[in-house]
Amino acid sequence: MADTRAETDRPRNLGTGQVVLLPAEPVAEPAEELASSARFTDPGLSELPIERLLGELLNRIQEALAVDTVAILLLDADSQQLVARAAKGIEEEVERGVRIPLGHGFAGRIAAERVPIFIADVDHADVLNPILREKGIVSLLGVPLVVEGELIGVLHVGSLRAREFGQNELAVLQMAAARAAPAIEHARLFAALQHEHDVSMALQRSLLPKRLADMVGVKVATRYLPAREEVGGDWYDVFELPRGRVGIVIGDVVGHGISAAALMGRLRTALHAYAIEGHGPGRTLELVDRFVQSLAESAMATAAYAVFDTYTSALQYATAGHLPPVVISDGEARVLDVTPAPPLGAFPYGRCPEHELSLDSGEILLLYTDGLVERRGVPLSTGIEALATAVGGATTPEAACASAIAELVPVVGLRDDVAIVSLQSAFVPNELHLTLPAEPKTLSHVRRVLRRWLNERGANEGDIAEMTIAVSEACANAIEHAYAPSPATFELHGWANNGEVTMTVRDDGHWRPPRGQNRGRGLSIIVAAMDDVQIDRTADGTEVVMRRHITGK
Amino acid sequence: MSLADVQITLVPNALIAHVTGEVDMSNAEDVGATVIKATPNEAQGVVLDLSGVEYLDSAGIYVIYGMRASLQARGQALVLVIPRSSPVHDSLRLAGAERPGEVAEAVEEALAIFDNAPPPGS
Numbered sequence: 308m309a310d311t312r313a314e315t316d317r318p319r320n321l322g323t324g325q326v327v328l329l330p331a332e333p334v335a336e337p338a339e340e341l342a343s344s345a346r347f348t349d350p351g352l353s354e355l356p357i358e359r360l361l362g363e364l365l366n367r368i369q370e371a372l373a374v375d376t377v378a379i380l381l382l383d384a385d386s387q388q389l390v391a392r393a394a395k396g397i398e399e400e401v402e403r404g405v406r407i408p409l410g411h412g413f414a415g416r417i418a419a420e421r422v423p424i425f426i427a428d429v430d431h432a433d434v435l436n437p438i439l440r441e442k443g444i445v446s447l448l449g450v451p452l453v454v455e456g457e458l459i460g461v462l463h464v465g466s467l468r469a470r471e472f473g474q475n476e477l478a479v480l481q482m483a484a485a486r487a488a489p490a491i492e493h494a495r496l497f498a499a500l501q502h503e504h505d506v507s508m509a510l511q512r513s514l515l516p517k518r519l520a521d522m523v524g525v526k527v528a529t530r531y532l533p534a535r536e537e538v539g540g541d542w543y544d545v546f547e548l549p550r551g552r553v554g555i556v557i558g559d560v561v562g563h564g565i566s567a568a569a570l571m572g573r574l575r576t577a578l579h580a581y582a583i584e585g586h587g588p589g590r591t592l593e594l595v596d597r598f599v600q601s602l603a604e605s606a607m608a609t610a611a612y613a614v615f616d617t618y619t620s621a622l623q624y625a626t627a628g629h630l631p632p633v634v635i636s637d638g639e640a641r642v643l644d645v646t647p648a649p650p651l652g653a654f655p656y657g658r659c660p661e662h663e664l665s666l667d668s669g670e671i672l673l674l675y676t677d678g679l680v681e682r683r684g685v686p687l688s689t690g691i692e693a694l695a696t697a698v699g700g701a702t703t704p705e706a707a708c709a710s711a712i713a714e715l716v717p718v719v720g721l722r723d724d725v726a727i728v729s730l731q732s733a734f735v736p737n738e739l740h741l742t743l744p745a746e747p748k749t750l751s752h753v754r755r756v757l758r759r760w761l762n763e764r765g766a767n768e769g770d771i772a773e774m775t776i777a778v779s780e781a782c783a784n785a786i787e788h789a790y791a792p793s794p795a796t797f798e799l800h801g802w803a804n805n806g807e808v809t810m811t812v813r814d815d816g817h818w819r820p821p822r823g824q825n826r827g828r829g830l831s832i833i834v835a836a837m838d839d840v841q842i843d844r845t846a847d848g849t850e851v852v853m854r855r856h857i858t859g860k
Numbered sequence: 861m862s863l864a865d866v867q868i869t870l871v872p873n874a875l876i877a878h879v880t881g882e883v884d885m886s887n888a889e890d891v892g893a894t895v896i897k898a899t900p901n902e903a904q905g906v907v908l909d910l911s912g913v914e915y916l917d918s919a920g921i922y923v924i925y926g927m928r929a930s931l932q933a934r935g936q937a938l939v940l941v942i943p944r945s946s947p948v949h950d951s952l953r954l955a956g957a958e959r960p961g962e963v964a965e966a967v968e969e970a971l972a973i974f975d976n977a978p979p980p981g982s
Contacts (some may be wrong), residue, residue, distance in 0.1 A: 431927040549881060550914060747886035751863055754882075754915065772950050779917055783885045828918040828955040 346706045349811060361393035364487050365379040368464065369395055371483070372476055374565045376444060376465035379487075379496070380414050382458060387413050388459055397465070399438050411435055412679035414449060414461040421458060421598065423450045423481065425472055447470040448482050452488040453823035459492055462537065507538040507565045514572035519545050523755040524617030525553050525730050528704035531711060531726040539724035540567030540608065542575050546582070551618040551755050555730045557594035557674035558629070561650070568607050574599070576652070578612065588612040589625040591662030592651065596627060596659070600653030607652040610673050613730075615666060618758045618771075620732055622666040625659040627651045630680065630687075633695055634664070635707060636672040640695040666732040668763065671707050678723035679715055690715070735763040739801035745786045745814070746795070753782050753799060764803045766857040774808065774855055777836035779850045781812040781837065788816030788849060807856050815848040863887050863970050864913075873904045873974045876967060880912030890902035892923035896930055903929065905937035907970040916951045924960050938969040 355363060365377045376396030380389035389407040400822040410419035412435030417424050426432045429439055439447065442465075448465030462484045464472075472480075510534065518529050527545050535727070540560025548554050555577055556769035560567045582595040592612055599606050611632055613624035624632060624643070628650030632643045644673060646660040666672055673694075680690030697714035701707035707729045716725060739760050743749045752776050761771045785797035797814040834840050837853040864881030876965070877895040900908055908924070928938045939962040942948050952958050963971035 689918065748918075750884045750886060751882055770949070772947055776915075776917065776951055777952060779884065779915075783917065783919065786885070828921055828957065831956055832951070832954040835956070839968055 365395040381460035463694040510568040537563040540571040541724040541726035554614040561607040592659040627804040633673040678725040773836040785814035880959040882915035888919040901915035909941040
């Protein structure tokens with residue numbers, strides 16, 4: 308208690324004529340008793356959430372000193388104002404959000420000068436807060452709340468009748484302040500951390516893709532596990548690109564909390580935007596690097612980005628300070644070679660070399676963040692090898708993610724975020740059988756499926772281009788036929804035999820003769836592009852059967 | 861991902877519309893209407909740059925004919941830019957509509973067809 312005793316200065320008076328000089332003698336025993344009976348030392352206090360802690364303290368102080376009002380104002384460091392945080396008897400203080408500038412008025416001077424202040428008569432004193440007068444408070448006594456030399460707020464009590472607070476009352480209030488301040492600070496820090504954690508978690512969640520669209524030619528699975536203590540800046544994304552390509556990216560922003568989550572959102576958007584412009588993965592990462600360099604705040608991130616061509620199964624990839632991707636094929640996983648490149652934002656004009664391989668039908672690409680493989684005291688390469696072993700048997704992206712998490716993530720005590728994104732080059736069936744919604748936007752989907760399927764059947768580019776046009780035209784006809792009350796779907800069937808591809812488009816609608824000279828061009832295209840075309844129009848619908856020999860690559 | 865994009869540039873005597881992506885029955889009419897609406901009356905015509913088009917179907921061809929007709933009604937010309945390697949040629953050839961109007965290899969060539977006086981002060 309020596310510290311408290313040392314700060315037990317005489318209360319300063321404000322205004323004129325109300326000075327009450329208190330004897331500078333040591334605190335009398337009754338004060339100790341009073342304070343201890345009020346149980347300001349109760350260790351259970353510091354376990355309470357801040358709102359309940361403050362409420363409990365106010366009750367105990369009011370009881371110990373038999374005062375009419377008690378209030379706690381806490382310092383808002385940003386505005387340098389005291390903000391009424393809890394009050395008893397003068398609840399309006401909190402409800403009206405009273406703010407007192409540091410250095411002004413009763414509480415403001417207690418805080419600025421870090422001295423107790425006693426006001427015998429509010430009417431004749433420099434009191435800023437009108438609520439104190441409105442409530443009819445006559446006498447006030449306040450002390451600063453200090454933790455490890457830092458001012459955190461002010462605690463004051465008031466009486467509705469003129470009252471002279473003596474040395475004992477001051478000692479009790481100071482003791483209450485000395486014991487309460489660390490508990491308040493602890494609870495406040497904890498609440499702030501909890502709040503930051505909640506906010507960054509919400510931000511992180513809102514910035515990651517909620518749901519990945521079904522994409523032709525690939526199967527995708529993702530996982531995101533936030534660390535329990537601090538939210539990091541791990542992120543991933545999967546998106547469609549022009550000409551049948553799919554972009555897949557994973558990244559990790561250096562840092563934690565709200566700012567890391569916010570930066571992550573900006574990087575994800577920037578990368579997607581550059582990718583849509585048609586840049587390859589290496590150049591895209593370089594552009595994101597330039598973007599990070601241009602930010603006002605210093606920022607750094609790692610990323611791995613790959614572009615998968617669903618028509619040709621080519622996979623291009625590049626990394627920037629990120630861990631190497633893993634590819635699973637035929638029951639075995641291998642770690643890809645990557646030329647090391649600096650993290651995004653690390654050095655001016657960083658270069659990201661691009662690599663290419665073929666991700667054949669059924670093979671799986673796995674991108675991950677270091678939280679998955681980094682363990683204290685274990686070399687990173689060991690963690691990566693453990694990952695490869697864990698996912699080797701996976702035959703779907705979902706299974707790859709599940710195995711990685713089951714084998715590598717500790718049940719408790721995850722220290723860093725973990726993000727995984729996995730993409731499989733989807734199996735291409737020998738025989739194509741699709742039931743499709745009869746909507747114009749289906750056509751681009753059909754063309755993507757068809758190009759991949761025909762490529763897999765060994766058709767060359769000329770075959771693929773012309774047959775795709777023909778089949779798309781036949782599907783467009785089916786979509787035009789499909790008007791109510793027909794079910795709004797049509798079927799596409801394709802198979803290949805001895806170098807001949809047969810495609811059938813079947814709908815339940817009624818054949819409509821082509822409207823106008825140019826509308827007939829669809830049929831002309833089909834006939835011109837295919838070796839043989841048969842159109843069967845019945846009351847039940849229309850079936851177009853198209854055949855063409857493929858010349859091979 | 862949007863299927864196609866249209867970027868409009870105005871030069872002294874003409875409007876250049878750069879179309880990129882895929883044009884089919886789902887978006888052909890919108891692409892055509894976007895260009896026609898953006899064409900000022902003073903322009904001698906429109907350069908429809910199809911060099912960035914990866915796919916064009918019969919609905920797209922139909923719209924090109926429609927654009928040609930509406931421009932003609934306003935006394936304006938339509939010139940198409942289709943490079944030799946463009947997949948648009950496949951569609952036009954298969955549809956038997958290889959020259960749906962004036963065709964150029966590049967935008968500069970197309971602009972030369974119009975009386976392209978340099979802008980004042982340049």
